[in-house]
Amino acid sequence: MQTNETLNEVITIISKFAERREAVERVDASTRILDDLGVSSLNFIDVVLEFEEKFNVSISDEQLKGISTIGDAVNAIATAQGR
């Protein structure tokens, strides 16, 4: 899967858990998942679980700690896919 496709899929998944619906309309790679979109820290774990299922990867605890923005998530998925 190419990075742009990954970005779109990541946005689709994260949007389901976003409490700030208005912020979803203007997301980009720099959007912060918790602070800008209002995804709760608990739901963020479910977001990552959906990444793992969608992209058939395993995201390590170390990688998890490094995910703050949507761009971070795309990069973590790419790394887990060995790209």
Add this chain to the structure above:
Amino acid sequence: MSTLPEKKPLRAEDLRPDDVVITGRGVVCPIGNGVKEIVAPLREGRSGVDYDPEFEAHGFRSRVSGRVRGLDGAAYFSETQILSMSRASLYSSVAAVQAVRESKLLPRDLEREATGVVLGSGIGGLGTNYRMYDILREQKSPRRVGSHGVDTTMSSTCAANASVLFRTQGVGEALSSACATGLHCIGYAYRLIRHGYQDTVIAGAADEDGWATAFAFDAMRVLCADSNDRPWRASRPLDASRAGFVASGGAGVVVLEKYARAKERGARPLARIRGYWSSTDGSGDMTAPSPSGQQRLLRAALRNAELQPGEIDYVNLHGTATPTGDATELTALAQVLGNQGYGVSSSKSQIGHALGAAGAIEFIFCLSMLEHGFMAPSINIEHLDPLLKDYEHLVVTRTEERPLRCIMSNNFGFGSTNGSIIVEGIA
């Protein structure tokens, strides 16, 4: 009962500033979701019990249950809010929203240190627990369960969800005391206000319907298994042929307030809590009802309410339809209240036994009876238990329309735990 003299009703202007009043109600149960929905079926003695294919699929002896129907959680909450709820906490959250709406509490009334939540559950999110265990067993990975395995299933899931939802800053607690849970939560909230720790409390309880909360009772052979072809007849407290209880579920929630606070914000007091008591039997037995334990409870509740036996108009029985429980309860009641001047019935005849939620749902039913002036019937009594023939005139088998002033509601739970609450209507 119709020969009883009518008493002068309590009026709002008679209330004292430190009285504890009810200003909001919410209910989710087998005869309706919402206080307005339940009044007609309650008054008409309709049954909310039906055939349960899930019970049959799981090989239960009993194949009837009282199920919550037609509840649309999405009409109340966002998808992300629902992620933190089990079926029990969805029920309690819906009932809590209904109660808060009726009380007209605004965010400024909720988001403060004097507003708290006491919402319990007898069993918690057990169905969710089993579903998570299936995932764990099949996928051999706790991670696959997702992040909501704790907030949905912990014993305090009902209280936690309401506290988060309403952003309250006072107590956020969950009592759990088996079948007395709902009554104890409301009683504890009453004490919190009475003793000045809070002035507003959202209180009640919920339990799930369904196989997960019922199968252990089926194993104990305490569920009614002789009416699988006539579900509406299965729950028959006080009847000579009663054969155990019908499993059900739901939620009941009230907003309790110190009257001075309710008056200050212009809220309408619906009823006043007159007294409450909680006790254990001290009998050393886990399940057997104790006549002396029940009598002690009832006398203490009357003392707490500063009432004489003749001042109670109606008693909502625990009345589960187990052979021993009903006979012990009515006999103990008559020993304390006397043998005339009040009516009794069991709401479980209509909705089954909602476990930890039972006391809270039955309390809501009592508030409806006070508001509309009727005693709901104990349905399905074809032949009263001969052991109870001395009390036949007390048992309400057909709806009685009459103004009521004081209602007592009682519950008894596993672990010999007991609760009794007395509530007084306001004209």
